[in-house]
Amino acid sequence: KNEVEQSPQNLTAQEGEFITINCSYSVGISALHWLQQHPGGGIVSLFMLSSGKKKHGRLIATINIQEKHSSLHITASHPRDSAVYICAADFISNFGNEKLTFGTGTRLTIIP
Amino acid sequence: GAVVSQHPSWVICKSGTSVKIECRSLDFQATTMFWYRQFPKQSLMLMATSNEGSKATYEQGVEKDKFLINHASLTLSTLTVTSAHPEDSSFYICSAREKRFRLRYGYTFGSGTRLTVV
Numbered sequence: 001k002n003e004v005e006q007s008p009q010n011l012t013a014q015e016g017e018f019i020t021i022n023c024s025y026s027v028g029i030s031a032l033h034w035l036q037q038h039p040g041g042g043i044v045s046l047f048m049l050s051s052g053k054k055k056h057g058r059l060i061a062t063i064n065i066q067e068k069h070s071s072l073h074i075t076a077s078h079p080r081d082s083a084v085y086i087c088a089a090d091f092i093s094n095f096g097n098e099k100l101t102f103g104t105g106t107r108l109t110i111i112p
Numbered sequence: 113g114a115v116v117s118q119h120p121s122w123v124i125c126k127s128g129t130s131v132k133i134e135c136r137s138l139d140f141q142a143t144t145m146f147w148y149r150q151f152p153k154q155s156l157m158l159m160a161t162s163n164e165g166s167k168a169t170y171e172q173g174v175e176k177d178k179f180l181i182n183h184a185s186l187t188l189s190t191l192t193v194t195s196a197h198p199e200d201s202s203f204y205i206c207s208a209r210e211k212r213f214r215l216r217y218g219y220t221f222g223s224g225t226r227l228t229v230v
Contacts, residue, residue: 033219041150041203043221086155090217098209098217099146102155 002091006103019074023087035086118222135206142208145189196229
């Protein structure tokens with residue numbers, strides 16, 4: 001069964017702290033996506049990963065294919081990072097009918 | 113980068129009327145468009161998948177006669193909520209898929225439409 005689990009559900013941290021959000025998935029994937037949803041509702045695609053590590057500014061995403069696990073890290077967190085972060089998987093079993101399977105999201109609040 | 117323009121961003125309509133939401137891919141061809149619904153503090157729920165030039169595939173439990181999807185061109189998909197009722201009030205968001213690498217797809221999301229039916 002294609003499942004994506006994400007933790008924690010909620011995370012509150014002080015400005016400047018290092019943030020880690022975790023994502024586990026059940027079976028083989030062609031790609032793992034990290035998305036950011038701001039309070040207004042719009043969704044931004046942050047990363048698309050199939051192996052290794054990617055970095056964009058203060059955001060780092062890693063994936064371990066063998067362990068079926070991915071992490072999103074935020075360095076030097078800032079109040080503007082407050083948003084819901086969503087992990088989503090493109091499962092290989094959906095080949096020919098590709099669609100994302102979403103985690104439940106992590107609501108991140110950074111306090112000044 | 114890829115941009116999907118979604119309109120309107122919010123709409124208030126009377127019960128019984130129909131509302132059309134548009135999603136347009138601005139600088140790429142979206143062969144597939146996904147339509148999602150999201151309730152407050154919940155994850156995205158896939159309603160239907162539409163491929164250009166063919167009928168949309170609806171998820172189980174989604175009424176195809178109520179949520180009409182048209183994907184007439186590679187850059188435009190529309191969702192029409194027909195005979196809207198207050199329980200249709202929700203946040204609707206589209207996502208366009210483009211092939212980036214072999215077997216790997218990139219997804220670009222619209223900004224969403226907040227529908228309120230009164």
